[in-house]
Amino acid sequence: MTLWLPDAFRVAPSLEGIRCTSKPQPKTALLINPFYPKDPHASFGKHVLTPSLALTSVAATTPADWEVAYWDENLLLGPPPTDPLPEVVGITVHLTFAERAYDLARFYRKQGAKVVLGGLHVMSCPDECSPHGDAIVIGDGVQVWGKLLGDVSDGTLQAVYHGDFRKPYRDDPSPRRDLLPDKNYLTTASLIATRGCHSRCDFCYLSTDNLHMPYQTRDVKQIVREFEATEQPYGVFTDNNLGSRKDYLRELCVGLRSIEKIWSAAVSLDVTDEPSLVREMALAGCTGVFVGFESLQNDNIVGARKRSPATDDYAHRVKIFHDNGIQVNGSFVFGFDHDDASVFARTVDWIEANRLECATFHILTPYPGTPLFTQMQADNRLLHTDWSKYDTAQVVFRPKRMTAEELMRGYQWCYEHLFSHASIWRRRPTDVRSVLPYLAMSYLYKRSNRIWYQVIRHQMTAIAWRPLVEWTRRRHLRFRKRLLQRVATVNSPGNVVSAGV
Ligand code: B12
Ligand code: SF4
Helix, strand or coil: CCCCCCHHHHCCCCCCCCCCCCCCEEEEEEEEECCCCCCCCCCHHHHHCCCCCHHHHHHCCCCCCCEEEEEEHHHCCCCCCCCCCEEEEEEECCHHHHHHHHHHHHHHHHHCCEEEEECHHHHHCHHHHHHHCCEEEEECHHHCHHHHHHHHHHCCCCCEEEECCCCCHHHCCCCCHHHCCHHHCCCCCEECCEECCCCCCCCCHHHCCCCCCCCEECCHHHHHHHHHHHCCCEEEECCCCCCCCHHHHHHHHHHHHCCCCEEEEECCHHHHHCHHHHHHHHHCCEEEEEEEEECCCHHHHHHCCCCCCCHHHHHHHHHHHHHCCCEEEEEEEECCCCCECCHHHHHHHHHHHCCCCEEEEEECCCCCCCHHHHHHHHCCCECCCCHHHCCCCCCCECCCECCHHHHHHHHHHHHHHHCCHHHHHHCCCCCHHHHHHHHHHHHHHHCCHHHHHHHHHCCCHHHHHHHHHHHHHHHHHHHHHHHHHCCCCCCCCCCCCCCCC
16 A cells, blocks of 8 residues: 655755855854655654754753754755854764765755764764764764864864763753754653663664663753753653663652653663552653563564563553553564564554554664674675665565565554554553543544644644643643552543654
């Protein structure tokens, strides 16, 4: 089935014919999040749910005598600004949009700006990225951005800067969320409290060669202050795994409880080792979790070296979240070596049986620099290294127990099936009071890509969504009161905001 994908979500804005008449304006910097093509199987709403913190974090260390601006090409606002021409253009680079980042770099360098490249792809493939920028930053940009701009002013810009993720994370300033176009996102309260993860799955970017990212936490009071300052009812924790240190998560929940906002976060399933912690999360405003289940087969989990409860315990763990009114957005990966063509129907059946409110599917993707990539390369299983296709929606390697075509078709079938009316209905919450909000979420968020396109294009995201989010927050506050009073049985409140990125 061919799904609807408008050009604006398929191709980046053209840079052809844009000429800049002014010279680079000294001490001005522009930070760009490049365009990437959208997967029509998933909700377009996902891309305006909440911004990445990469550039706002870096922006926070801009020297006081510099001006800094932010541009996200995925907001469909046209080509990035050139008037006045910034002295420095900083671009974040991921493998899926590396080519677009290089196009932007070429364009701005031609106009006379200095281009700095940073981000995950620079970390894993510095040699590839280096020729495209005047400087590259490997690792933490927060550590080096201020110095780098000083070097530009002094005429001593270096080709390579290194930012060490082992430096104390607590010392980082708050991200510059004030630079974000507030009306274009569902929430600008992207939050981050921790860095790293207690696990190191073979396929995860955290396992990239030479990446040393110990698990670190930020000051709870600072996180709470930042969340409050956003004046947004709903926040999204962008942490890789907010649940790696349960004592810290508990402390964070105590801090968040008083501000009466709602939030979602990615956590590993082992937070449910302590059901009382899950309850604390709910009482602190957690309405949804994004959980990397990855696979329902233990041999795949062990093969990927993921620390996880046994798969036959997954259902029980999901129930712990549901019992505390927390929606579960499950993430599943297809194409592991023990997966055959039966994996798709089995996974969808399980999702329905356990009434997961939402799920995201990914085709196994070996990111460069990870053990998975090294292994696939050694086994000659990679089909190509066209990074633009390494977006977890396309098959880039030879699977073991099915063909690449079967894997692709199975992945598409799962999305089509999950967003069908029948599946949405089958996964409705058991509590009748929650059915309507659940249906609203499923239809408005997941089945309304044509509406999302119009909403995004006309910069209506905040206006259209925030009243619904505020309604959810109020429902959640009422639910919290009941949860506090309750001893054993809990009814889920249902939410209309997504259960995580
Ligand atoms: C928010 C988010 C999103 C948002 C916004 C994405 C966007 N590009 O605008 C949404 C929901 C839309 C999204 C979608 C997807 N995402 Co996403 N996302 C994230 C998430 C949760 C948080 C990003 C963040 O804020 N990080 C915190 C910042 C501070 O860290 P950072 O980005 O590494 O930046 C630091 C350095 O790298 C460096 N730096 C970065 N940029 C720059 C630029 C300059 C100039 C300098 C000097 C330094 C610098 O300094 C920063 C401060 O230390 C991350 C997980 C994570 N915790 O990072 C996944 C993550 C980035 N996403 C990922 C993926 C796979 C996707 C999808 C492909 C998933 C899918 N199939 O739909 C899509 C496609 C989007 C795309 N092509 O980019 C992967 C990327 C893996 C990889 N190796 O590339 C990650 C790492 C998740 C994971 N654990 O696998 N995503
Ligand atoms: S649990 Fe998640 S964040 Fe942690 S290493 Fe595995 S995939 Fe990465």
